[in-house]
Amino acid sequence: MSYIAKPSAHHPALPKNALGLTHRDYEGTMSTLCAGCGHDSITAALIEACFEMDLPAHRIAKVSGIGCSSKAPTYFLSRSHGFNSVHGRMPSITTGANLANRDLVYIGVSGDGDTASIGLGQFCHAIRRRVNMTYIVMNNGCYGLTKGQFSATNDKTSPSKKGDANPFEAIDLCQMAIQLGAGFVARSFSGDKAQLIPLLKAAISYWGFAFLDVVSPCVTFNNHPTSTKSYDYVRAHNMAVDQLDFIEEKEEITAHYAEGTSVSVTMHDGSRLVLHKLDQQHDPRDADAAIMAIRSNAAKGRVATGLLYVNETQQDMHDILATDARALNSVPMAELCPGVKALEAINARLR
Amino acid sequence: MSGINDFVVKFATVNGSGSASANGIFAKTLFRMGIPVSPKNIFPSNIQGLPTWYEVRVSEAGYLGRREGIDLMVAMNPQTFKEDLAEVVPGGWLLYDSTLPRVWPREDVTIIGVPIAEMCAAKWQDTRQRQLFKNMVYVGALTALLDMDVEVLKSAVVDQLKGKEKLVAANMEAVALGREYACKNFDCPLPIRVRHADGAKGKILVSGNDAAGLGAIYAGATVCAWYPITPSTSLAEAFERHAKRLRITKEGRRLFGIVQAEDELAAIGVAIGGGWNGARAFTATSGPGISLMSEFLGLAYFAEVPVVLFNIQRGGPSTGMPTRTQQSDIISCAYASHGDTKHVLLFPANPTECFAMGAEAFDLAERLQTPVIVMSDLDIGMNEWVTDPFAWNEAHVHDRGKVLSAEQLEKFKELKGKDWGRYQDVDADAIPYRTLPGTHPTKGAFFTRGTSHDENARYTEDGRAHARVLDRIRRKFDTAQTLVPKPEVAIKDTSGKTGLIYFGATTPAVREALDLLEREGVKVNALRIKAFPFTRDVVAFCAMHERVFVVEQNRDAQMRSLLMTEAEIPGAKLIPALNYDGMPLTAAFVYGAVLQRLQPAKAAAE
Ligand SMILES: Cc1ncc(C[n+]2csc(CCOP(=O)(O)OP(=O)(O)O)c2C)c(N)n1
Numbered sequence: 028m029s030y031i032a033k034p035s036a037h038h039p040a041l042p043k044n045a046l047g048l049t050h051r052d053y054e055g056t057m058s059t060l061c062a063g064c065g066h067d068s069i070t071a072a073l074i075e076a077c078f079e080m081d082l083p084a085h086r087i088a089k090v091s092g093i094g095c096s097s098k099a100p101t102y103f104l105s106r107s108h109g110f111n112s113v114h115g116r117m118p119s120i121t122t123g124a125n126l127a128n129r130d131l132v133y134i135g136v137s138g139d140g141d142t143a144s145i146g147l148g149q150f151c152h153a154i155r156r157r158v159n160m161t162y163i164v165m166n167n168g169c170y171g172l173t174k175g176q177f178s179a180t181n182d183k184t185s186p187s188k189k190g191d192a193n194p195f196e197a198i199d200l201c202q203m204a205i206q207l208g209a210g211f212v213a214r215s216f217s218g219d220k221a222q223l224i225p226l227l228k229a230a231i232s233y234w235g236f237a238f239l240d241v242v243s244p245c246v247t248f249n250n251h252p253t254s255t256k257s258y259d260y261v262r263a264h265n266m267a268v269d270q271l272d273f274i275e276e277k278e279e280i281t282a283h284y285a286e287g288t289s290v291s292v293t294m295h296d297g298s299r300l301v302l303h304k305l306d307q308q309h310d311p312r313d314a315d316a317a318i319m320a321i322r323s324n325a326a327k328g329r330v331a332t333g334l335l336y337v338n339e340t341q342q343d344m345h346d347i348l349a350t351d352a353r354a355l356n357s358v359p360m361a362e363l364c365p366g367v368k369a370l371e372a373i374n375a376r377l378r
Numbered sequence: 379m380s381g382i383n384d385f386v387v388k389f390a391t392v393n394g395s396g397s398a399s400a401n402g403i404f405a406k407t408l409f410r411m412g413i414p415v416s417p418k419n420i421f422p423s424n425i426q427g428l429p430t431w432y433e434v435r436v437s438e439a440g441y442l443g444r445r446e447g448i449d450l451m452v453a454m455n456p457q458t459f460k461e462d463l464a465e466v467v468p469g470g471w472l473l474y475d476s477t478l479p480r481v482w483p484r485e486d487v488t489i490i491g492v493p494i495a496e497m498c499a500a501k502w503q504d505t506r507q508r509q510l511f512k513n514m515v516y517v518g519a520l521t522a523l524l525d526m527d528v529e530v531l532k533s534a535v536v537d538q539l540k541g542k543e544k545l546v547a548a549n550m551e552a553v554a555l556g557r558e559y560a561c562k563n564f565d566c567p568l569p570i571r572v573r574h575a576d577g578a579k580g581k582i583l584v585s586g587n588d589a590a591g592l593g594a595i596y597a598g599a600t601v602c603a604w605y606p607i608t609p610s611t612s613l614a615e616a617f618e619r620h621a622k623r624l625r626i627t628k629e630g631r632r633l634f635g636i637v638q639a640e641d642e643l644a645a646i647g648v649a650i651g652g653g654w655n656g657a658r659a660f661t662a663t664s665g666p667g668i669s670l671m672s673e674f675l676g677l678a679y680f681a682e683v684p685v686v687l688f689n690i691q692r693g694g695p696s697t698g699m700p701t702r703t704q705q706s707d708i709i710s711c712a713y714a715s716h717g718d719t720k721h722v723l724l725f726p727a728n729p730t731e732c733f734a735m736g737a738e739a740f741d742l743a744e745r746l747q748t749p750v751i752v753m754s755d756l757d758i759g760m761n762e763w764v765t766d767p768f769a770w771n772e773a774h775v776h777d778r779g780k781v782l783s784a785e786q787l788e789k790f791k792e793l794k795g796k797d798w799g800r801y802q803d804v805d806a807d808a809i810p811y812r813t814l815p816g817t818h819p820t821k822g823a824f825f826t827r828g829t830s831h832d833e834n835a836r837y838t839e840d841g842r843a844h845a846r847v848l849d850r851i852r853r854k855f856d857t858a859q860t861l862v863p864k865p866e867v868a869i870k871d872t873s874g875k876t877g878l879i880y881f882g883a884t885t886p887a888v889r890e891a892l893d894l895l896e897r898e899g900v901k902v903n904a905l906r907i908k909a910f911p912f913t914r915d916v917v918a919f920c921a922m923h924e925r926v927f928v929v930e931q932n933r934d935a936q937m938r939s940l941l942m943t944e945a946e947i948p949g950a951k952l953i954p955a956l957n958y959d960g961m962p963l964t965a966a967f968v969y970g971a972v973l974q975r976l977q978p979a980k981a982a983a984e
Pocket residue numbers: 093094095096097114137138139140141142165167169170171172173178
């Protein structure tokens with residue numbers, strides 16, 4: 028059976044969030060991914076983030092492309108509508124959905140094949156349009172669903188499981204996203220919940236295009252010791268540029284970080300991401316510095332993780348297009364259809 | 379044959395020389411004199427420098443298909459002098475700029491030389507003006523030669539130059555220049571000429587793309603995504619132009635979102651995303667775009683997402699003839715995408731129908747939860763047609779289809795006797811109930827997917843469930859058949875053995891041909907297809923006749939194939955009449971095709 032519902036009986040003692048919902052209310056159906064797949068950890072982090080943020084699940088829309096990663100939205104937020112579209116085209120579907128209803132939270136889930144190859148154009152243009160969404164790439168350096176071919180994010184030095192060398196340079200999606208104007212760009216690791224959950228919360232709170240590249244080992248095809256997207260490799264080479272806490276607007280702000288080594292980044296909704304900088308040089312508001320941080324770490328064989336770049340005042344697509352403050356799908360027909368009199372005037376002009 | 383209010387004028391000019399607006403003013407003047415006209419732009423896929431033509435057929439009888447045989451050629455392009463001269467009928471006229479006089483090697487054509495460049499050089503200093511006003515000088519000469527109403531012409535100039543009023547006087551001076559020269563030097567008016575008439579009274583002059591864009595406005599479309607391609611570009615642009623007038627709130631905010639996408643894949647993706655989320659959303663494209671959109675069309679079909687697509691067909695295959703017309707995407711649109719897919723198609727025949735069907739397409743798409751493709755073409759889309767004014771019924775209630783509100787979700791079981799499931803056929807019309815994201819905190823969420831799913835939208839690899847869903851979607855086509863516009867049937871002879879099926883832009887040519895045939899004693903009954911799936915009337919019409927001509931503008935008789943496979947009409951009965959040279963169809967072609975089959979001897983003699 029390929030569809031496995033989870034039992035929905037709730038234990039009365041399960042902790043509840045401000046909406047009175049339990050963790051379970053944010054889950055989806057049982058995952059059909061391989062045991063140990065990094066994607067499942069990201070799913071778990073997403074569930075945690077949404078639960079802790081007290082998000083009404085039905086006001087979230089999950090959109091994905093095709094791949095193991097793109098299946099993941101079935102495994103979280105079963106109270107949300109989801110759209111598993113076609114390979115590489117999640118960004119256009121999300122753009123249209125967002126145009127139709129600006130009031131929902133959009134979580135786009137994609138893979139490195141889905142985004143860095145077939146969907147590269149749509150990725151770029153969704154950023155360019157500043158679609159207000161959280162765009163997550165579950166990055167395993169390979170095509171999981173089609174059985175392990177190299178993807179365009181696979182490092183040149185990183186061979187396949189069978190030992191084949193990868194002859195081409197990798198595309199770095201974070202660098203691209205920064206250059207294209209994404210307002211929030213972060214990288215994390217599926218095995219690092221402490222870093223991933225606050226980043227997810229901040230990305231979801233962010234107004235504008237938020238991009239999150241999450242290294243997510245494919246246990247089946249890309250978790251051998253020589254792969255740079257394996258658990259061992261990332262654990263050994265993870266170079267967090269910052270350590271972070273996400274503080275929601277409604278929470279009391281407790282200063283448990285040392286002054287002078289921390290930066291506080293404010294999200295549109297008033298919530299804040301507090302960064303404890305490990306690397307004194309890195310200011311995430313500086314795009315050039317962000318690209319430098321990525322490149323200099325990569326040169327040393329390290330993966331820079333954490334909040335790489337943020338623009339605190341981004342305008343989203345609706346701001347740019349000057350659309351109405353209401354969701355377009357809620358505007359009554361009477362306001363959209365100009366009616367007979369206007370048509371007569373148009374006819375008169377065409378005579 | 380030609381005479382008063384019945385002739386064809388053709389302007390041969392150079393692309394980018396400013397002739398388009400002068401030619402437009404010429405056609406508009408005749409239209410405002412009440413005379414039915416059908417201007418056709420025959421233009422190159424080029425911005426500047428290549429030959430371009432503008433044909434205007436004038437027909438008091440209201441025959442507005444293209445007609446071959448030019449009565450008066452305005453030959454302003456030396457590059458094409460030779461072929462332009464050849465097109466003039468014996469006894470016709472040719473007007474040219476005689477600043478550099480030349481000998482025209484035809485005795486049977488009257489040459490009208492007007493030293494246009496010389497006159498402009500004497501009148502204006504500025505080289506740009508000299509060039510631009512040349513066009514108005516030949517229009518001026520035509521006012522005398524054809525006895526056009528100069529006051530009416532002035533009103534057309536004023537309209538054309540809205541916002542540039544200062545230029546009206548100079549343009550009218552150019553007109554006067556040409557007019558005076560013609561009066562002084564030629565016998566004016568010519569035997570072909572115009573006079574005020576009634577045929578175009580009450581009509582409007584508009585292009586199909588302008589009309590379709592307006593149709594989308596009236597349909598309440600709010601999401602438009604498109605990628606530039608001739609000949610569909612002007613549709614999205616028209617939508618935007620109308621929206622900027624009609625869809626701005628008091629606060630200055632827009633009640634529409636337009637995305638000029640990065641390609642057609644994204645354009646249809648944005649439209650599908652919008653449709654999924656409860657907006658009326660559309661895209662417009664032409665053949666190459668249809669090819670790119672195919673994968674997404676299959677998704678919208680299988681996942682049952684409403685979306686409207688305007689296909690302004692052009693000459694294929696491949697890049698083909700981007701600036702010529704065809705009806706050659708019928709099969710590729712009817713079955714766009716891999717696997718078993720089938721799409722609802724609408725076939726407007728003129729701009730009035732582009733407006734009406736452009737609006738109706740959204741009702742159908744939402745009612746049927748499927749893509750609806752409006753099959754216009756370059757001839758309808760980009761040429762201006764004299765057509766009935768747009769009509770709208772104030773009482774029209776937009777059919778938003780089966781979309782459940784939060785309250786309806788609560789009461790679904792109570793009302794329908796079973797639990798809601800996204801792909802359950804509750805009403806036995808094969809159309810399930812849809813929910814939109816964000817509707818209800820605990821009910822109605824589901825996962826939209828192009829992978830196989832069961833009636834409750836759950837992923838499945840169970841072949842029986844897959845087949846059940848596919849069967850229901852096919853049955854939806856039966857429902858579609860009862861909803862789409864019915865064909866237009868014209869029976870000239872109830873016991874007639876010969877029928878003719880046509881659709882779209884060939885309509886004026888076919889109607890004229892049917893009249894010509896009737897005058898020859900050949901009565902042919904006709905049916906104009908307005909939609910696919912075919913309604914029962916189409917089947918009945920074919921059953922009524924021994925033979926049925928199918929007139930279409932493609933090489934492979936695509937509509938005929940569709941009639942054979944989908945309406946199960948025997949192929950032996952269906953006689954193809956095919957034109958695919960990219961030009962708007964002529965009545966002579968249809969007349970010839972029918973006569974050749976029915977009366978070969980007579981056809982050969984003619
Ligand atoms: C148009 C198209 N081409 C090819 C495929 C086959 N395909 C399915 S998933 C996939 C690659 C997925 O890789 P990625 O996005 O990295 O996801 P992962 O499985 O690694 O999570 C491919 C090529 C497809 N579904 N559609």
